[in-house]
Amino acid sequence: MRLTSAQTDRAAGVLLGQAIGDALGVPYEFGSAPLVPGHAELIGGGLGGFAPGEWSDDTAMAACIARVSATGADLTGDDALAAVAQGFVEWIDDDPADVGMQIGAILRDVATLPHDASAAVLARMRQLSDAAAAQDKAGNGALMRTGVVGLVALDDRERTARAAAAVAALTHADSRCVDSCVLWSEAVRVAVIERRLDVRAGLDLLPEERRGQWETWIDEAETWTPSQFAPNGYTVTAFQAAWAAIHATAGSREAYGADHVEDALQTAIAIGDDTDTVAAIAGALLGARYGVSGLPTDRARRVHGWPHLRGRDLVGLALATATREQGAWPQRKTMRTGFNRPLAVPHPADSGVLLGTEANLDQVADPRATAVVSLSRVGTADIAAAASATGKHVEVWLVDSDSPDGNADLAWTLRDAARTVRRLREEGETVLLHCVAAFHRTPSVALAYARLIGVDADTAARDIEAVLGRRIGGRLWETARTMPL
Ligand SMILES: [Mg+2]
Incomplete structure (x- = not known):
């Protein structure tokens, strides 16, 4: 069905x-x-x-x-x-x-x-x-x-x-x-x-x-x-x-x-x-x-x-x-959309977190990132083998949608993603945090993470917009800014 x-x-x-x-x-x-x-x-x-x-x-x-x-x-x-x-x-x-x-x-x-x-x-x-x-x-x-x-x-x-x-x-x-x-x-x-x-x-x-x-x-x-x-x-x-x-x-x-x-x-x-x-x-x-x-x-x-x-x-x-669909995600080889602008800018509150796009997956072998948190879907070939085998590759089920039906419990999912980033940092990893284009999902989880490690919401929001060079809005961003932690 x-x-x-x-x-x-x-x-x-x-x-x-x-x-x-x-x-x-x-x-x-x-x-x-x-x-x-x-x-x-x-x-x-x-x-x-x-x-x-x-x-x-x-x-x-x-x-x-x-x-x-x-x-x-x-x-x-x-x-x-x-x-x-x-x-x-x-x-x-x-x-x-x-x-x-x-x-x-x-x-x-x-x-x-x-x-x-x-x-x-x-x-x-x-x-x-x-x-x-x-x-x-x-x-x-x-x-x-x-x-x-x-x-x-x-x-x-x-x-x-x-x-x-x-x-x-x-x-x-x-x-x-x-x-x-x-x-x-x-x-x-x-x-x-x-x-x-x-x-x-x-x-x-x-x-x-x-x-x-x-x-x-x-x-x-x-x-x-x-x-x-x-x-x-x-x-x-x-x-x-x-x-x-x-x-x-x-x-x-x-x-x-x-x-x-x-x-x-x-x-x-x-x-x-x-x-x-x-x-x-x-x-x-x-x-x-x-x-x-x-x-x-x-x-x-x-x-x-x-x-x-x-x-x-x-x-x-x-x-x-x-x-009953065979070979669909997550078994698909690649989920890349063709977005080809890598980013990997350091998070303003923690330089051990790099904010990136799907194009950064090509560079995961780069020693700068030792763990990956994917906020968009990735295919089997998109994942860096090392990070995947050690469980240092994390996929978060987060939908880039302004509809209330888009995510079952958006605040919970954003909090959970931010906690996972914190956990990987506690384990000493340098984390690549990415989605497709870093328009909504990446900045929103970055904001939730900044708040989790003690930065006030307005400061964190302003700094993240500054390093990404654009204004960010939408339901994910607003939820990350205002939700209780
Ligand atoms: Mg048993």
Whole structure:
């Protein structure tokens, strides 16, 4: 279906939001590192000895689904499901550090089959999944990877539900696992299309006899305190923990902006136990509600994981799944518009920040800039390889538009971009801050950054106009000048 630019932003945020939650929760899974509630950081570690910012099984398995859904394949059909199953086997063959018990038992068995026999792999996987369900096993391993399924049929809730059920049943055939995936995937779909958080939206998609039970479980999640949902290896408790964390932190935050994402993820992780999984589940839905523009950039630039992907790759997989367009941004080689006037003038309040245009991307190898903050879209070949590989290349989802619909939460996005510049400066980097032509986006973020480091708004605005040699106006500039920091 054709998405509005706001819906595109939100669809693009699903896997990235999941990855941020996953990587943020990993260090603390099952108490591996002590946590001061509210202060989870991307420090790595966890049960799998992960690198800082590295995601775990939850997002790796979601990526297996996404690589198939991004081709436009129908996830309710056996061909696509066999391809997903094959992806799971590839992942287990790579000997991941941290695998859930139910998934591990199934995949290690299936991995002994000839890998090219995809129908046999699918059949055996389902057989083992049914056997686990018969033993009353209902782990959270299907729910943790279901967010992206909410993108496969954005205009068709029934098909979304069928896909969620089919993908869940590959490894978790128990009805509680399947139902939790149907509800969460539908909540993701609704968040992308309607910009609202509602895990009850899919209740009517469940078999009638199970709806009442799920209403009770959701009511509990909204009335008990989040910390009561531990342990949470069980799919129902994981669902409740993720929703409790989102619901308990919504309040005025949701009306105000995307700080809700950070609050909810911190709350999810503070619940304890399977912290990465609960935060991954929550993160997918939060990403669907707030979009890439509402996800913290400094976290987004750090996430990476199996199979050699970074945040922008997840954005690409989510967008290809949602739009069925192949090879669009961010997979495009170049997004250059042909604007050919490089600038790179030092920021008047901090000479370690260079204000530039897209033409400056040619000069990133120039030792003057060691990190890049792109405020306009860039292609795979536009990015300096070094900055990209080290996570020192940051892309901010900021639309150059005077329309109130242009950016979901403009002040939040400008603040977040300015904080990211400050963070890179604290890391000792010289930052190239650029958009296409440095007309609106670059000066506006430069202004927000100047205010963040203590320059008063009028002085900063005047000095930035002076170094760029022109008067600047418009909604982005006015917002950067007047917004609370
Ligand atoms: Mg995990």
